[in-house]
Amino acid sequence: MNDELLKLGSHTFGSRLILGTGKFSDTETMIRAVEASGTELVTVALRRFNRDKPNDDLCAPLAKLSAVRLMPNTSGAINAKEAVRAAQLGRELSGSPFVKVEIHPNPHHLMPDPVETYFAAKELAADGFLVLPYIPADPVLAKKLEDVGCAAVMPLGAAIGSGGGLSTLEMIKLIIRDSNIPVIVDAGLRAPSEAACAMEMGCAAVLVNSAIAAAQDPVAMAEAFALGVQTGFEARQAGLMLQSEFAVATSPLTSFLS
Amino acid sequence: MKTTLPEWIDPAPWLAREYRVVDVEHAIGTESPDESTLAALLSPAAAEFLEPMAARAQAITRRHFGQTIQLYIPLYLSSYCSNGCAYCGFASDRHTDRHTLPFDAVEKELDSIKTMGFEEILLLTGERSSRADIDYLRTCVRLAADRFHTVAIEVFPMEQDEYHMLAEAGCVSVTMYQETYDPEPYDRMHRWGPKKDFFNRLDAPARALAGGLRFAGLGALLGLADPYHDMIALYRHTRHLQKTYWQAGVSLSFPRIRHEAGGFTAPHPVDEKMLAQIIFAFRICLPDVPLTLSTREGAPFRDGIAGIGINKMSIASRTTVGGYSGNAPEEGQFDINDGRSLETFQAMLHGKNLEPVFKNWEKLYRLTA
Ligand code: SF4
Numbered sequence: 001m002n003d004e005l006l007k008l009g010s011h012t013f014g015s016r017l018i019l020g021t022g023k024f025s026d027t028e029t030m031i032r033a034v035e036a037s038g039t040e041l042v043t044v045a046l047r048r049f050n051r052d053k054p055n056d057d058l059c060a061p062l063a064k065l066s067a068v069r070l071m072p073n074t075s076g077a078i079n080a081k082e083a084v085r086a087a088q089l090g091r092e093l094s095g096s097p098f099v100k101v102e103i104h105p106n107p108h109h110l111m112p113d114p115v116e117t118y119f120a121a122k123e124l125a126a127d128g129f130l131v132l133p134y135i136p137a138d139p140v141l142a143k144k145l146e147d148v149g150c151a152a153v154m155p156l157g158a159a160i161g162s163g164g165g166l167s168t169l170e171m172i173k174l175i176i177r178d179s180n181i182p183v184i185v186d187a188g189l190r191a192p193s194e195a196a197c198a199m200e201m202g203c204a205a206v207l208v209n210s211a212i213a214a215a216q217d218p219v220a221m222a223e224a225f226a227l228g229v230q231t232g233f234e235a236r237q238a239g240l241m242l243q244s245e246f247a248v249a250t251s252p253l254t255s256f257l258s
Numbered sequence: 259m260k261t262t263l264p265e266w267i268d269p270a271p272w273l274a275r276e277y278r279v280v281d282v283e284h285a286i287g288t289e290s291p292d293e294s295t296l297a298a299l300l301s302p303a304a305a306e307f308l309e310p311m312a313a314r315a316q317a318i319t320r321r322h323f324g325q326t327i328q329l330y331i332p333l334y335l336s337s338y339c340s341n342g343c344a345y346c347g348f349a350s351d352r353h354t355d356r357h358t359l360p361f362d363a364v365e366k367e368l369d370s371i372k373t374m375g376f377e378e379i380l381l382l383t384g385e386r387s388s389r390a391d392i393d394y395l396r397t398c399v400r401l402a403a404d405r406f407h408t409v410a411i412e413v414f415p416m417e418q419d420e421y422h423m424l425a426e427a428g429c430v431s432v433t434m435y436q437e438t439y440d441p442e443p444y445d446r447m448h449r450w451g452p453k454k455d456f457f458n459r460l461d462a463p464a465r466a467l468a469g470g471l472r473f474a475g476l477g478a479l480l481g482l483a484d485p486y487h488d489m490i491a492l493y494r495h496t497r498h499l500q501k502t503y504w505q506a507g508v509s510l511s512f513p514r515i516r517h518e519a520g521g522f523t524a525p526h527p528v529d530e531k532m533l534a535q536i537i538f539a540f541r542i543c544l545p546d547v548p549l550t551l552s553t554r555e556g557a558p559f560r561d562g563i564a565g566i567g568i569n570k571m572s573i574a575s576r577t578t579v580g581g582y583s584g585n586a587p588e589e590g591q592f593d594i595n596d597g598r599s600l601e602t603f604q605a606m607l608h609g610k611n612l613e614p615v616f617k618n619w620e621k622l623y624r625l626t627a
Contacts, residue, residue, distance in 0.1 A: 143504040173290075180501050202290070241284070253312035256562025257531050 003237070006205050008098070008151045008182065009130040011069070013040045016199065017229045018071075018184065019222070020209025021058050022048060023161075029218055031061055034068060037222035043071040043100045043207065046090045059094060071132065073100035079113070080120035087124050099124060100154070101133040110160040114141050118148070125149035134186050137168035142175045142183070152181050154207060157198065158188025161210045165194045169201070176202045192221075192228025199232025200240065261441045266498050267460075269293075269439070269490035277301035286314050291543040296493050299539035300486055308535060315541035315567040322546045327607055328570040328615045329600075330378035330410070331371055332552075334579045334591065335359050335398055339384025341451030343437070345482065345515055345522045348384050348591050350451065357579040358389040364398050368405050370583040374574065374600055377617035378408035380433065382591075385451055386414040396427045403428025408619045410473070414452070415462035421469030425625040432466040433475035434459065435513065438483040439491030443525075447482055460495075467503040470625045474499060474508050475550065480533065481515035481524030489536055493543060509548035509570065512537055516554060516593060530559055534567075541567035556595040557606075565612050573603040 005012040019042045024030035034042055042062055049072075050057040062070055072090025077083035080103070087099040101124065103117050104110040112134050118141065121133045130151040135141055137155035145153050155172055158164025165188060166172065176183045182204030189195055195206045208225050215221035262268075277298040285291070285298035286307060298304060299311065336358035339348045347354060359367065371379060379402050383390040395413060402409045410431035411424065421432065438444045441456050448454045463474040476495055478488040496508050514533055515524040528536070533555075540549055550570040551560060560571065576582055577590030598606075604614050 177290075178501055178504055252309060253316060253566055254308045254534065254562075256558055257308065257534055 006182065008041075008132070011097075011130070013069075013205075014038075015040045015226070015229075016205040016233055017195070017226050018043065018186075018205055018207040019212065020207060021045075021062065022075075023210055023213035024218060025213075027055070027058065027061055030058070030213070031065070033212055033218045033222035034062070034065065036219045036226070037212070038226045040067060041069050041071055041098070043073045043209075044094075045075045046072050046086045046093075047076045049090070049093055051093075063094070069098065070094045070096045071098035071100050072096060073102045073134075074120070075102040075104070077103050077120075078105040078116075079103065080116040080123070083116070083120040084123050087120070087129060088127075091129070097128070098130045098132065098151075101131055104160075112136055112156070114138060118144060121145050121150050122148040125151075132184065137171035137175065139171060139174040139178065142179060146179060146181050150181060152184050152204065153179065154184045154186035156187040157185045157194070160187045162188055163190035163211065164188045165190055166197060172198070172203070173201060192224045195225055195228040196232030196235070199229055200235050202236060205229070261445075263439070263441065263491070267439065267491050267494045269487050269494065272297040272490050273486060277303050279303055279306075282307050286310055286542065288542075291545075293490060293493060296539055296543045297486070297490055299542060300489055300536065304535060304539070305531070308531065308538070311535065311538040311542065312566050315538040316565065318541055318545045319565060319567055319569055323548075323569040324613075325565065325611055326569065326613045326615045327564055328378070328548070328618050329376065330380055330408070330570065330572050331374070331376045332380045332382055332412070332572060332575050332577070333364075333367055333371065333402075334382045334577060334581065335364065335395075336383040336387070336390035337579045337591070338387045338389050339451075340387060341385045341453040342449035343451075343453065344447045344449060345479065345524070346591060349449075358394070359580055361397060361401065363580060363583075364401055366583045367580065368402055372405045375616055377406055378410065378619070379406045380410045380412055380572075382411075383413045385453060386416075392416065392420050392423065396423060399424050399427040399429045403621065403624070407617050407621045410475070412475075415459050416465070418465045418469040421466040421471055422625075425470035428621070428624055430471060430619065430624060431473035431475065432463060432471050433477075433511070434462045434466070435477040435479060435511070436460060436488075436492075436495070437479045439478060439488045439495070440483045443483040463495075463499060464502065467499065467506045472506060472623075474503075474506060475511060476508065477511040477513055479513050479515060480528040480536070481526055483526055485526060485528055485532065485536065489539070493540070496544060496547065507548070509550055510540060510544070511550040511552065512540075513552065513554055516595065533559075534563060537563060537567040553594045553596040554592055557598060560596055561606055561610070564607065565610060573598065574600045 006016050015038045017039050019039045021044050044058050048058040074083040074086040083103050101120050103113045117133050121131045125131045132152045134154045142153045158167045184205045185198040186207040190211050212221045272293045281298040282304045285295040337348050337356045343349050409429045412433040444456050548570050551568045552572045553575045
């Protein structure tokens with residue numbers, strides 16, 4: 001077993017940084033950021049596929065990058081039925097077995113719907129997709145999604161685009177502890193140091209979009225995130241030292257042992 | 259016989275390493291325990307750290323279980339057994355007077371126990387036999403479920419559909435000690451009988467959980483084989499079940515061979531200090547897993563470790579068939595070293611500011627047919 005590689009289904013990836021491709025000022029910057037990040041997996045919203053209008057299409061330029069695999073996502077869908085349809089169309093258009101199930105019925109805060117996400121993920125996994133659901137940081141939901149055959153779970157660190165960092169830290173730790181599939185923090189990260197922190201905790205990868213797209217220099221920030229992810233991963237492998245000394249008892253508890 | 263353990267439970271990678279004082283210090287304080295943590299805490303280097311381990315174990319026990327000790331009581335239904343476990347007083351070559359409780363006697367025993375105040379009962383038998391088969395057991399589970407909220411069994415390994423039948427009869431928990439996780443001494447200790455099948459036993463808790471039981475109790479009989487090997491495998495077994503049957507509750511016990519019938523001497527004796535070290539180590543590594551200690555251990559040890567790692571105990575137990583209500587034969591499955599009454603034990607717990615808990619589950623949540 002090679003611990004260096006991220007595994008999703010039977011696919012392996014050298015980079016543990018996954019990029020979202022929306023919100024960039026222009027396609028060229030997005031492509032340069034993708035290249036600078038060293039990522040091997042990017043997610044593209046089906047709603048940003050536009051075959052009829054090449055300069056409005058995110059799919060074709062990304063498909064040209066040979067080092068990068070595409071993962072269509074279902075953002076824009078507000079229920080399981082729509083997400084399943086979007087996933088099927090995305091697979092048809094991109095040829096990718098991966099799908100990021102993303103269902104946020106509220107267009108303002110964009111929080112994922114756990115119930116609809118569960119049903120969509122279940123159906124798509126049964127249909128042979130490698131499903132990566134974007135979910136609230138809920139350890140029970142994470143196990144239920146594992147049970148229905150998801151390839152990974154992607155709990156949010158904070159609300160999409162909020163830059164809130166790892167506000168769900170304790171829940172993500174619990175998800176990691178009991179998960180048999182990769183746990184990928186998706187959404188909320190603002191700084192490469194937070195990506196490093198997620199990796200130090202034991203996340204298998206992180207997915208970043210806004211923090212790169214909305215940086216002053218997206219290309220440089222993409223590279224910085226790559227370094228952050230790598231640093232955190234290496235630190236995890238190296239084993240962190242303790243935060244504080246262990247407690248010293250005030251009165252002996254073991255005097256009952258002869 | 260296949261003698262290698264599958265990867266998911268094999269402790270070998272952690273046995274090969276040496277653990278130093280720095281590893282132990284790290285392990286005591288860690289917030290993300292794993293196999294290396296347990297191995298370090300079980301190592302000889304950790305023997306000098308019993309006091310800080312106890313302090314940490316107590317803090318964790320309080321955090322997860324509060325100032326409580328759950329109580330349960332065993333009921334031996336049958337002492338017939340076709341197995342040849344070298345360490346057991348009920349083994350088929352030991353000349354004990356054998357009994358199986360008829361149903362009216364089961365009811366009498368259950369009523370006696372109920373009067374004492376218990377709400378969790380553990381039903382035990384030897385190997386499957388014509389006297390104590392699945393139908394007998396199902397009836398006993400029903401009789402117990404009529405009276406107690408929590409009915410647990412510690413019997414022979416069964417198939418998934420049989421576990422399901424017992425779940426429908428009101429059973430919620432199975433205890434199945436692997437005895438040792440090392441296939442080679444396992445084969446030697448289990449001289450004959452169905453219990454010789456190591457892997458059938460190993461998979462039994464998983465079958466029980468798949469069959470609808472909610473709780474599984476695991477353990478290894480300390481003294482039979484290398485405790486480092488067995489305890490790391492036990493930890494891995496626990497984690498495996500927790501990750502696979504994530505809705506199930508797993509609990510652990512730490513039975514230790516004392517003086518069994520038949521003059522068996524433990525090849526790898528575990529003394530009280532080592533037993534305490536094992537319990538502290540498990541509490542640190544599995545903070546939210548119930549850890550149980552039976553009356554095999556003596557009162558001073560049990561009183562000392564109650565609340566410092568251990569959060570569940572039996573008391574007032576008889577290991578003889580028919581021991582609660584009548585004329586029980588002398589020889590039990592193992593010797594009881596804490597023979598105090600429930601009242602005396604409760605008084606001890608209160609003296610340590612620990613609250614005895616009798617009912618910790620509700621029969622409403624049972625699987626119904
Ligand atoms: S330990 Fe159990 S199976 Fe083995 S001889 Fe004793 S009663 Fe029978």
